[in-house]
Amino acid sequence: MTDKLVISGLGRSFATDRGETVALAGVDLAVGANEFVTLVGTSGCGKSTLLSIVAGLDVPTAGTVTLDGRPVLGPGRDRGVVFQSYTLLPWLTALGNVEFALREAGRSRAEAREVAGAHLALVGLSDFASAYPAELSGGMKQRVAIARALSYRPDVLLMDEPFGALDALTRHHMQELLTRIWERHRLTVLFITHDVEEAVYLSDRVAVMTNRPGRIKTVVPIDLPRPRHYDMVASPAFQTLHRAVLDEIRAESIVAAGLDGALA
Template sequence: MSEGAKLTVQELDKRFGDGDDAVQALAGTDFSIAENEFVTLVGTSGCGKSTLLSIVAGLEEPTDGSVLVEGHEVEGPGRDRGVVFQAYTLFPWLTARQNVEFALRDEGLTKSDVRQRADQHLRMVGLERFASARPNELSGGMRQRVAIARALSYRPLILLMDEPFGALDALTRQLMQELLTGIWEQHRLTVLFVTHDVEEAIYISDRVLVMTNRPGRIKAEVPVDLSRPRSPEMLSDATFLEPKAQVLEAIREESLEALE
């Protein structure tokens, strides 16, 4: 394990099925993330990004290898990891506040403390005025903000995000990126993020990991030296365009290889 790593993925393999029908999704995937680091996984479609995130979340078991959080092996879902998916996964019959409160039911908190923490996290994502609204009364971006508030409410060690803004329109997506980077810059979270959007990956991350075609492994590691706080004006900076070009070239190489 890398010294001081919050998350370590060691020689991870994942195979679906047996015999001639087996599909090798991941092979020898290896990386670590430091405390308070924001790292994004990118790669061609089907390269295993979401499978890898599911294994880190404890929702899938690896065929071989291991995932460690602060040196302890992941053996299933746990409250040390918060997860946000592209689908909002909110309970439609509960209000925004109640959806966040539901995540706190096993925290051993008093009813008033649960309410206070739920309101604190809805305020963090700018939804304090919509605490009593149900999901069908909220826009897509607002629902995703509730999902983020819920994932952060029980204070996980690591936040895992799988294409969380993929279903949003371009403007809402940009606003959500700004919201997320603002929360990260204020609260210094450890984040593993999955996206197919290279600009998004560069904009939000400290480091971008490019995966190979299936079976997925880490092909390239691209550091992002943009200063923080981030702003949309940075999208035309050389410090943004250079890592973007590196990531696109690595993905292009994998795409050409797949075509051949």
């Protein structure tokens, strides 16, 4: 598999009133073309900081990020970003929010409307094209955000806890929707979640990060068949992978809490 996104020796430090805080140190990770990779780890381990650097919204203090061999030096339309907050423009309709991104990318008005409509259909929201964000549920808003991010055909989709604010049932529906979209269009995805079940269900590989300063502790291949269906969550193979990832995170959380000696 050809490497699409390569993170090498990445570090990020912040100056604070209490001195220097090292968020990331020596992060190495390669994501292949059309691969779905998820980052998991304890709270505060630097997952979101890492994603922000890949998105070009933050600058590393050490190391490099390259996309197709080119250094990432700032934001770009080669990367689509979806956050937990929906970041929709409240004065625009669902269709208008997607059109706005396309117009900013240089598409003509007619082309933007056609492409925006097609992507709302992709996420099942054609009937809500004229609805404003205030008239949409949380899951619908996030579907608009995903449609917007996909509409200008980024090389990489970056997703930071995109389903974290949703109720359990809506979250499951969104996971199934994202899986269907990915299996149909095969784009490169770097995803962040605290939900281990979500990570295993969605991913080709799950990268577990250490406590701060964050680095990649281990990468767990998810060799479950595709297309994925939610009934496989109860299968022994799924549960074995879930336990393997959870054990790695639990080991880090025990160290973070200072309980490693007590539980030895």
